[in-house]
Amino acid sequence: MARRHRIAVIPGDGIGKETVPEGLRVLDAAARRFGFELDLAHYDWSCETYAQTGRMMPEDGLDRLRESDSIFLGAVGWPGVPDHVSLWGLLIPIRRVFDQYVNLRPCRLLPGARTPLADRTPAEIDFYVVRENTEGEYSSSGGRMFAGTEREFVTQDAVFTRVGVDRVLKYAFDLAMTRPRKKLTSATKSNGITFTMPYWDERFAEMAKRYPEVKTDQFHIDILCAHFVQHPDWFDVVVGSNLFGDILSDLGPAVAGSIGIAPSANINPEKKHPSMFEPVHGSAPDIAGKWICNPIGQIWSGAMMLEHLGEKDAADAILKAIEDLLAEGGPRTRDMGGNAGTVDVGKALAEAVARG
Numbered sequence: 001m002a003r004r005h006r007i008a009v010i011p012g013d014g015i016g017k018e019t020v021p022e023g024l025r026v027l028d029a030a031a032r033r034f035g036f037e038l039d040l041a042h043y044d045w046s047c048e049t050y051a052q053t054g055r056m057m058p059e060d061g062l063d064r065l066r067e068s069d070s071i072f073l074g075a076v077g078w079p080g081v082p083d084h085v086s087l088w089g090l091l092i093p094i095r096r097v098f099d100q101y102v103n104l105r106p107c108r109l110l111p112g113a114r115t116p117l118a119d120r121t122p123a124e125i126d127f128y129v130v131r132e133n134t135e136g137e138y139s140s141s142g143g144r145m146f147a148g149t150e151r152e153f154v155t156q157d158a159v160f161t162r163v164g165v166d167r168v169l170k171y172a173f174d175l176a177m178t179r180p181r182k183k184l185t186s187a188t189k190s191n192g193i194t195f196t197m198p199y200w201d202e203r204f205a206e207m208a209k210r211y212p213e214v215k216t217d218q219f220h221i222d223i224l225c226a227h228f229v230q231h232p233d234w235f236d237v238v239v240g241s242n243l244f245g246d247i248l249s250d251l252g253p254a255v256a257g258s259i260g261i262a263p264s265a266n267i268n269p270e271k272k273h274p275s276m277f278e279p280v281h282g283s284a285p286d287i288a289g290k291w292i293c294n295p296i297g298q299i300w301s302g303a304m305m306l307e308h309l310g311e312k313d314a315a316d317a318i319l320k321a322i323e324d325l326l327a328e329g330g331p332r333t334r335d336m337g338g339n340a341g342t343v344d345v346g347k348a349l350a351e352a353v354a355r356g
C-alpha cells in the first residue's frame, strides 16, 4: 500500500494564496515520482475569515488540524488586522497546542541569490538556526504595578524549565550530528542576564557531555549577531532561546539572500502532534495579487515537510531542483533579478522534480 500523508493546507493571506498552490504543485510532482500519496484538507482561514466571522479560525479549528500529519501554511496577517489578532488567533495557538517547540530555519546562500554580504560563496553560508519556540522570554507572566503614578514599574518574567531547555538543546545536538562539520554554537548573554542565561549555559555544557563528537562554542547574542554578518562561514548549527532564536532566525535568512526563498519549520520532534511548515516571509501586501512573488520559500518549506514525514529522497529532489534552477539561470522572480511570474517558477520546479 502506498504511503499516505495527511496534510492540512492553510494558504492564509496575501501572497500565501499565490505561493501555496505552487508549493502543492511541486509536492504533487514529488508524490507521483516517489510513490506516496498526499491527502489534502484545505482551510481558507485568514484575516478575511476574521472580517466575516470575528475569528481567524473556527472554534474547532485546532481539533480539525489535529487529524493531520503536517500543516502547510502560507502567510498570516493583513494591514488593518492587528498582529495580536492574526498571530494569537491562529499561529500561536497552533505552535503551543501542538507543542512545536523547535523552530528550525536553514540559512543557505543558494547560487544566484543576492546576499547583502560581498564576496560570499554558497559554500560559506550554510547553517541552521534552532529556536526554542514555547517558553523563555516570551512568557505571559509579569505585570504592571502602581500604574499611572511615579512609582510605576513593569516586569516580565522569563521562564526556562529544565525540560524545555534540554529538549531543544537535544534537538540541536542531534541535528549537528547529522551534519559533516558537527558543530554547534549556543547564543547566550550570561554576562547581563544573570539567572536564566547561566542556567542555559549550564544545561548546554551538560548536554555536550552526551555528544563528544560535536564541537561546541558559545557567544553573547550581541557579538553573535555581528559574527553572522562578518563570519557566516563559522556557523553550522546555532541554538538560541525564544528571544535570541527569534532575532537570529530573521538575521540568518537575511544574510543568506532573498527573503522570498527562506523556509521554516515549527516542529514537534516526537511527532505526537502535527508540525507546521511555512516560508519565512509574510503576506507581502505590497506585491500581493500581482502573481510576481517568489514561491521558492514555500516550495522549500514543502521539502522540509517531506523530510519530516520520512520522505527524504523526495525532499532532496526538490532541493536539487531549486539549486539547479538557480544555478542554470532558470526562470526567476523579480526579487532575484528576473521577470518570471510565481506560476512560471512553480511549474519549472514541478517539471524538474517530475523528470528527476
Ligand code: ATP
Pocket (backbone or CB within 6 Å): 015, 076, 077, 259, 260, 261, 280, 281, 282, 283, 284, 285, 286, 287, 292, 293, 294, 295, 297, 333, 335
Ligand atoms: P510579517 O510581519 O508577516 O513577517 P512583513 O510585513 O514584515 O511580514 P513581508 O510580508 O515578508 O514582511 O514583506 C517584506 C518585504 O519582502 C516586502 O517588500 C515584500 O514584498 C517582500 N517579499 C516578501 N516575500 C516575498 C516573496 N515571496 N517574493 C518576493 N518578495 C517578497
Ligand code: MG
Pocket (backbone or CB within 6 Å): 077, 282
Ligand atoms: Mg509585518
